[in-house]
Amino acid sequence: MSTVTVNDTLLLANDTLLLDSADRLFGDHCDQSTLDQAAAGHFPEALWQAIVTNGFHQVARQDSGVALSDAFHLIRVAAQRGVPLPLAEALLAARWLDSDGDEFLAIGAVGTDGRATLPWGQRAASCLALTAQHTLCRLDTTAGSQTKNLAGEPCLIVDAAQQAALTTDDNPLLMLALAKAACTAGALEKTLALSLRYVQERHQFGRPIASFQAIQHALAVMAAEVAAARQATDAAIAMLAQPRLEFEIAAARIRCAQASTLVAEAAHQVHGAIGFTQEHALQHFTRRLWAWRDDYGSENYWQQVLGRHLCELGATDADNIWDFIATRY
Amino acid sequence: MSQFPLNSLPPDSSALRARVREFVAANLPAGWRRNSDFMSGYDADFSAKLGAQGWIGMTWPRQYGGGEHSYLERYVVTEELLAAGAPISAHWFADRQTGPLLLHFGSEIQRERYLPSICRGECFFSIGMSEPDSGSDLASIRTSARAVDGGWLVNGSKLWTSFAHLNQHMVTLVRTAPPSDKRHEGMSQLIIDLNGDGVEVNPITNMAGRAEFNEVVFTDAFVPRENLVGIEGEGWQQVTSELAHERSGPERFLSTFRVYVELIRLLGRTPAQHQAAAVGRITAQLMTLRRLSISVAGMLEAGQTPNLEAALVKELGNNFEKALLEMTRQAVPEQGDRGAYEAAYIESLLLSPSITLRGGTREVLRGVIARGLGLR
Numbered sequence A: 001m002s003t004v005t006v007n008d009t010l011l012l013a014n015d016t017l018l019l020d021s022a023d024r025l026f027g028d029h030c031d032q033s034t035l036d037q038a039a040a041g042h043f044p045e046a047l048w049q050a051i052v053t054n055g056f057h058q059v060a061r062q063d064s065g066v067a068l069s070d071a072f073h074l075i076r077v078a079a080q081r082g083v084p085l086p087l088a089e090a091l092l093a094a095r096w097l098d099s100d101g102d103e104f105l106a107i108g109a110v111g112t113d114g115r116a117t118l119p120w121g122q123r124a125a126s127c128l129a130l131t132a133q134h135t136l137c138r139l140d141t142t143a144g145s146q147t148k149n150l151a152g153e154p155c156l157i158v159d160a161a162q163q164a165a166l167t168t169d170d171n172p173l174l175m176l177a178l179a180k181a182a183c184t185a186g187a188l189e190k191t192l193a194l195s196l197r198y199v200q201e202r203h204q205f206g207r208p209i210a211s212f213q214a215i216q217h218a219l220a221v222m223a224a225e226v227a228a229a230r231q232a233t234d235a236a237i238a239m240l241a242q243p244r245l246e247f248e249i250a251a252a253r254i255r256c257a258q259a260s261t262l263v264a265e266a267a268h269q270v271h272g273a274i275g276f277t278q279e280h281a282l283q284h285f286t287r288r289l290w291a292w293r294d295d296y297g298s299e300n301y302w303q304q305v306l307g308r309h310l311c312e313l314g315a316t317d318a319d320n321i322w323d324f325i326a327t328r329y
Numbered sequence B: 001m002s003q004f005p006l007n008s009l010p011p012d013s014s015a016l017r018a019r020v021r022e023f024v025a026a027n028l029p030a031g032w033r034r035n036s037d038f039m040s041g042y043d044a045d046f047s048a049k050l051g052a053q054g055w056i057g058m059t060w061p062r063q064y065g066g067g068e069h070s071y072l073e074r075y076v077v078t079e080e081l082l083a084a085g086a087p088i089s090a091h092w093f094a095d096r097q098t099g100p101l102l103l104h105f106g107s108e109i110q111r112e113r114y115l116p117s118i119c120r121g122e123c124f125f126s127i128g129m130s131e132p133d134s135g136s137d138l139a140s141i142r143t144s145a146r147a148v149d150g151g152w153l154v155n156g157s158k159l160w161t162s163f164a165h166l167n168q169h170m171v172t173l174v175r176t177a178p179p180s181d182k183r184h185e186g187m188s189q190l191i192i193d194l195n196g197d198g199v200e201v202n203p204i205t206n207m208a209g210r211a212e213f214n215e216v217v218f219t220d221a222f223v224p225r226e227n228l229v230g231i232e233g234e235g236w237q238q239v240t241s242e243l244a245h246e247r248s249g250p251e252r253f254l255s256t257f258r259v260y261v262e263l264i265r266l267l268g269r270t271p272a273q274h275q276a277a278a279v280g281r282i283t284a285q286l287m288t289l290r291r292l293s294i295s296v297a298g299m300l301e302a303g304q305t306p307n308l309e310a311a312l313v314k315e316l317g318n319n320f321e322k323a324l325l326e327m328t329r330q331a332v333p334e335q336g337d338r339g340a341y342e343a344a345y346i347e348s349l350l351l352s353p354s355i356t357l358r359g360g361t362r363e364v365l366r367g368v369i370a371r372g373l374g375l376r
């Protein structure tokens, strides 16, 4: 009746000590000027050093002693604090290269033009890319051009035609996609928090704008979206050891993308013109939300994955549809 | 910390789920058109059969006919019945609201009188709150109960009372004291016999052509003292204390589920891109809402009162139920045997306006959420 399960429990965020200390560290090392500096193209060296000193750059490695699920939660916490680094990629690259060094490592995706775009690739000791076939390759980054992506990160663009394959037991697309869901969940929470604070501080017509029902309702809708995105992401992380992981990740990515569109729009609306400025923190988060919707499988890609699976199930027997939804976990 | 801790269903829930599926397959009335909306099928016989299985009042004490099961087991039964589109309206409000209300606030006599027969699927309750001039502003109700020897004389009217024309009893919110500047005071909950003297029930046909809700008019209807639920004057607190139960269940996101199933059936193995995308989008929301709802069930099981979380589930779920119809409309193929899809779609579309009204309107819910966020 229900899917066979490999693992009998959900992998809940359990290393609260790790997550709390990561949260504190990111909070201490990641202020407005860190974000602005990074957006201006300066690698946040002090922040990276602090991450290395605490060993957080190694948490996703097989022998790190940290559950992989907690590594994804750490990625979420980092995004919530606004860490202006592709930390998710750095952690997964260390896992796949089995690197115990302190270098910064980057991962990018190969586009339809056969070129890989690597956020902060110019600062990386080694670079990997996810190919169009969803495999990994190592990149030679001696010759590349520079660009900036939607999230505002400086990127290296490299021809990925003739590169060496890298094998791993993981499904790299799934890991990277899940990492982006984790990032999104964190950034959504921050965007909501920024908005909640702003509407209580900002006064118009002699009272805080939070007292207007239209604003209250906008925030209520945002809160609901954020809760949904977070739940879908937590679920996908908790299902890391389950056979239906791919579909849980698809659901998380779809739900996160949907929330991102709505929350970014509403956050800018309640912030007024100040939120439209480069100097305001909001844009760091909303730009990332926009970008991450389509990283490592676009929103449409994940909708196709999940939708086609359901159609396949339903074509065999319509009762399979509900059976798929009504999982125990 | 997330407001919604992840939760899984108990290990033995799979067996329970299988039993419900078997039961539904064997007992759905002949020719029954499945509809997952909790208000779309009233069948006292079916409720009695469910009662015989022990699936009404599942969480209540055995002493009153309940099964002392967890909220999560109840969740499994409820979602299976809804997904299957079984007729469950008859016992719905008694099972979801009246039982818990009586367990919290009712007298021993009331519990013994009503709970066992609710569990058997024989005793059905309506909820009498809204009035002609009181909808969202529930505290403005005017139906009055004037104290007389041995009880009250009730005058006034209730409106939109679901299934009052079929159920035996109604938990009725009335004013036992005239309104004062403390507008939430002076209200009480009375159990009123819907077949009693001075009670007139007038069915109202909804836009789908069905008579499900009613006007209930009281003219000097006598209600004995023993029918007071809880404490006189504390009706408001009693009503609002149960909201988390009412707002977060699977009925808040499965109302239009059959339309999604019929769409997938129609699409077959080879959907076009936009059709697969629509199915994927709906599925992702469904999966997520179910997790949120199960999370709230876990909080209820732990004895918490997650009112904010329940409001969030209703907000997300009700909007989704409506959006589902538009997503399927955009994706439905022009060709193929569309009969079953269209029947489900039209039925759901015609009920869709009620989705964000009943049980607290979308605007009221957003106000509740805003309060939970500290904005009011």
Ligand SMILES: Cc1cc2nc3c(=O)[nH]c(=O)nc-3n(C[C@H](O)[C@H](O)[C@H](O)COP(=O)(O)OP(=O)(O)OC[C@H]3O[C@@H](n4cnc5c(N)ncnc54)[C@H](O)[C@@H]3O)c2cc1C
Pocket (backbone or CB within 6 Å): B126, B127, B128, B129, B130, B134, B135, B136, B137, B159, B160, B161, B162, B163, B213, B354, B357, B358, B359, B360, B361, B362, B363, B364
């Ligand atoms: C199918 C169905 C079944 C029902 N069954 C029952 C039942 O069994 N028992 C029962 O007691 N009631 C029942 N109801 C009534 C239901 O609870 C009310 O419809 C609901 O509370 C809204 O009240 P109203 O319809 O009077 O709308 P109103 O309160 O008049 O609202 C009209 C519109 O104004 C908005 N509005 C009102 N106040 C505010 C505000 N302060 N800020 C912003 N917007 C506001 C509302 O959100 C809504 O959009 C049922 C309703 C339906 C549709």
